Amino acid sequence: MTEMLLKYFxxxxxxxxxxxxxxxxxxxxxxxxxxxxVEQTHVKRKTYKTxxxxxxxxxGRLCIKGMxxxxxxxxxxxxxxxxxxxxxxxxKISWREALDYIKEHVTEIxxxxxxxxxxxxxxASITNEEAYLLGKFARVALKTKYIDYNGRLCMSAAASAxxxxxxxxxxxxxxxxxxxFTECIMLAGTNIAECQPTIMPYFEKAKExxxxxxxxxxxxxGTTKIADLHLKLKPGSDAALANGILxxxxxxxxxxxxxxxxxxxxxxEVMQYVTSLEFSVIEEIxxxxxxxxxxxxxxxxxxxxxxxxxxxxxxxxxxxxxxVQNFLNILLSVGKIGKPRCGYGAITGQGNGQGNGQGxxxxxxxxxxxxxxxxxxxxxxxxxxxxxxxxEEKDLPRKGVSAYEMxxxxxxxxxxxxxxxxxxxxxxxxxxxxVKKAFEKLEFLVVADMxxxxxxxxxxxxxxxSSYLEDEGTMTNVExxxxxxxxxxxxxxxVKHDWEILCEIAKVLxxxxxxxxxxxxxxxNELRMASKxxxxxxxxxxxxxLREEKGILWPCRSLxxxxxxxxxxxxxxxxxxxxxxxxxxxxxxxxxxxxTEKYPLYLTTGRVMSHYLTGVQTRKxxxxxxxxxxxxxxIHPLTAKKYEISNQELVQIESSYGRIVVRSKFSxxxxxxxxxxxxxWADSQNVNNLVSEKLDPACKMPGFKVSAxxxxxxxxxxxx
Numbered sequence: 001m002t003e004m005l006l007k008y009f010x011x012x013x014x015x016x017x018x019x020x021x022x023x024x025x026x027x028x029x030x031x032x033x034x035x036x037x038v039e040q041t042h043v044k045r046k047t048y049k050t051x052x053x054x055x056x057x058x059x060g061r062l063c064i065k066g067m068x069x070x071x072x073x074x075x076x077x078x079x080x081x082x083x084x085x086x087x088x089x090x091x092k093i094s095w096r097e098a099l100d101y102i103k104e105h106v107t108e109i110x111x112x113x114x115x116x117x118x119x120x121x122x123x124a125s126i127t128n129e130e131a132y133l134l135g136k137f138a139r140v141a142l143k144t145k146y147i148d149y150n151g152r153l154c155m156s157a158a159a160s161a162x163x164x165x166x167x168x169x170x171x172x173x174x175x176x177x178x179x180x181f182t183e184c185i186m187l188a189g190t191n192i193a194e195c196q197p198t199i200m201p202y203f204e205k206a207k208e209x210x211x212x213x214x215x216x217x218x219x220x221x222g223t224t225k226i227a228d229l230h231l232k233l234k235p236g237s238d239a240a241l242a243n244g245i246l247x248x249x250x251x252x253x254x255x256x257x258x259x260x261x262x263x264x265x266x267x268x269e270v271m272q273y274v275t276s277l278e279f280s281v282i283e284e285i286x287x288x289x290x291x292x293x294x295x296x297x298x299x300x301x302x303x304x305x306x307x308x309x310x311x312x313x314x315x316x317x318x319x320x321x322x323x324v325q326n327f328l329n330i331l332l333s334v335g336k337i338g339k340p341r342c343g344y345g346a347i348t349g350q351g352n353g354q355g356n357g358q359g360x361x362x363x364x365x366x367x368x369x370x371x372x373x374x375x376x377x378x379x380x381x382x383x384x385x386x387x388x389x390x391x392e393e394k395d396l397p398r399k400g401v402s403a404y405e406m407x408x409x410x411x412x413x414x415x416x417x418x419x420x421x422x423x424x425x426x427x428x429x430x431x432x433x434x435v436k437k438a439f440e441k442l443e444f445l446v447v448a449d450m451x452x453x454x455x456x457x458x459x460x461x462x463x464x465x466s467s468y469l470e471d472e473g474t475m476t477n478v479e480x481x482x483x484x485x486x487x488x489x490x491x492x493x494x495v496k497h498d499w500e501i502l503c504e505i506a507k508v509l510x511x512x513x514x515x516x517x518x519x520x521x522x523x524x525n526e527l528r529m530a531s532k533x534x535x536x537x538x539x540x541x542x543x544x545x546l547r548e549e550k551g552i553l554w555p556c557r558s559l560x561x562x563x564x565x566x567x568x569x570x571x572x573x574x575x576x577x578x579x580x581x582x583x584x585x586x587x588x589x590x591x592x593x594x595x596t597e598k599y600p601l602y603l604t605t606g607r608v609m610s611h612y613l614t615g616v617q618t619r620k621x622x623x624x625x626x627x628x629x630x631x632x633x634x635i636h637p638l639t640a641k642k643y644e645i646s647n648q649e650l651v652q653i654e655s656s657y658g659r660i661v662v663r664s665k666f667s668x669x670x671x672x673x674x675x676x677x678x679x680x681w682a683d684s685q686n687v688n689n690l691v692s693e694k695l696d697p698a699c700k701m702p703g704f705k706v707s708a709x710x711x712x713x714x715x716x717x718x719x720x
Contacts, residue, residue: 027468073467080493122149127473135364157320158346167573189313193222220669242326254301256335319588372534402700417444658689
């Protein structure tokens with residue numbers, strides 16, 4: 001009888017089993033790997049698995065995060081209904097009640113304090129359409145100048161440096177497909193092996209083909225293991241190291257003099273400054289031996305082709321913009337730009353980077369920027385966008401301030417209400433204790449998100465937002481390739497897309513005529529018009545083309561334009577067509593933390609492969625959380641011995657800004673004067689509690705990568 005029942009059950013299971021496939025792309029890093037979610041329905045349960053899809057960028061590869069990405073949108077803690085805080089507790093309300101609540105408080109705050117009493121804090125994890133619409137929402141529906149986004153903490157230094165040097169900023173000046181065939185690669189402050197694993201095969205193939213790889217990092221990582229030369233510099237000394245390499249290039253005459261004469265301004269000033277520097281001083285600042293600087297300069301100067309890549313290790317400094325400019329000075333000095341297998345790449349989506357860090361800033365979330373990379377202070381640019389938006393130019397607000405400076409204005413009481421979309425600033429920002437206190441001062445905080453993040457818990461109202469599985473739209477990946485993220489998974493409960501939320505709020509505020517969109521594609525078509533003629537021109541890109549061509553590199557100025565595979569082949573984007581070199585000081589304008597008797601160690605921060613950003617999403621994934629369920633402090637065994645710290649022991653780390661407690665992890669691959677802590681955890685493990693609020697004067701990037709700290713065992717040991 002038992003065998004007959006089992007046979008019957010198995011037959012029934014086969015008959016009712018179904019399979020559905022949902023096309024999408026990974027929500028995490030800026031590779032934006034294409035993938036499919038496979039849903040299998042059995043008799044009483046559903047199972048899911050994720051597989052990679054072929055595409056020009058990652059060619060079907062997925063990393064551990066992509067393979068498990070579906071676990072967070074399917075998590076039981078997903079917010080499915082609007083939640084209003086009543087007497088300190090969140091209660092479910094209807095969308096109508098939520099929209100009426102927003103209208104009442106927006107009207108009250110702005111009538112009493114003016115339009116700029118409201119701010120908008122955006123995200124680099126949302127689609128291009130939503131980033132575009134959020135900028136328009138702030139400036140047209142709310143009429144506030146205060147909008148910025150968490151991408152400010154990602155690649156603003158690289159964007160600023162590229163704009164000043166080349167006249168424009170796109171993540172990569174070349175496509176990824178050129179990397180395997182270049183002869184020398186410099187990786188400055190990037191750990192792609194852990195942060196963007198699906199890009200790693202390009203570099204491994206280059207090494208197989210004979211490329212010489214130079215890695216610049218205070219730690220040994222999965223990336224430095226493939227390097228032929230590892231420059232293990234002191235944290236924060238990147239600009240000085242670039243000066244040392246540049247000094248060798250000049251003195252050994254590896255210069256491309258014709259290129260410098262015909263296509264570059266400012267070289268003479270750079271040469272005059274760099275040759276005045278003493279190698280002994282640079283050695284002292286960086287901790288890198290002179291012979292290693294010579295080796296790096298010779299290999300990069302002598303090889304016919306070469307590329308430089310920077311990421312958060314260089315960029316998240318109070319001189320990050322200048323440090324990147326100095327690496328670009330190296331690139332220009334040897335003429336390795338605008339040619340096959342030569343160029344620059346800012347590797348986005350690492351550290352505090354986001355999946356759509358490139359596209360999210362191109363179309364209006366930055367305080368000083370309008371769609372298409374237009375300047376909000378340029379009259380011609382303002383007139384063009386005002387015409388697209390059907391408003392008067394005089395009604396378009398002027399520039400606001402950066403993300404962290406907005407928080408300072410919240411703390412000072414100038415900004416009294418905030419719309420927050422898909423971000424967790426009380427964890428991700430520097431001086432995190434101060435940031436939380438600022439948010440607690442807000443009279444009105446509305447958060448659109450999938451989960452109750454640490455910041456969402458402080459909100460008056462939480463709006464349920466859709467996930468990458470549900471929300472169709474375009475994203476712009478690390479190389480500047482615009483891709484279409486298909487999304488057909490059904491929304492649960494009363495979840496809405498971010499663009500739908502913005503349109504519905506605009507409607508109750510009386511701005512429906514400017515926000516009457518019924519699909520993401522409609523928004524994209526307006527974005528195309530808004531970007532037309534701008535630096536980041538998407539006007540030739542359509543959903544149909546993206547489906548057929550699997551992505552297009554911008555600028556793409558017409559329907560017959562195939563996109564731009566390689567930038568700067570004949571001219572740079574400055575008005576005279578030339579690139580600009582500028583001297584970069586060994587010392588930052590904004591002083592960095594220095595080790596002292598009280599705080600004798602450098603602290604640097606970063607990421608682990610299994611987590612992303614503040615961990616709100618990846619900590620909801622059982623498979624990912626199991627790999628790293630708590631934070632840690634990487635420390636050299638000799639340093640640990642000096643401070644009487646055992647391996648796997650709870651340790652207190654303290655700076656002048658705060659303290660945290662994490663577990664120690666011995667590593668002989670880190671400098672003895674440096675400790676490393678990842679930033680994916682909150683509360684007592686939030687490393688950003690230790691980071692200064694000082695900002696890069698050029699791009700307003702915080703100095704996440706250099707703090708001065710002391711360490712001690714968390715629990716005092718008995719003397720017996």
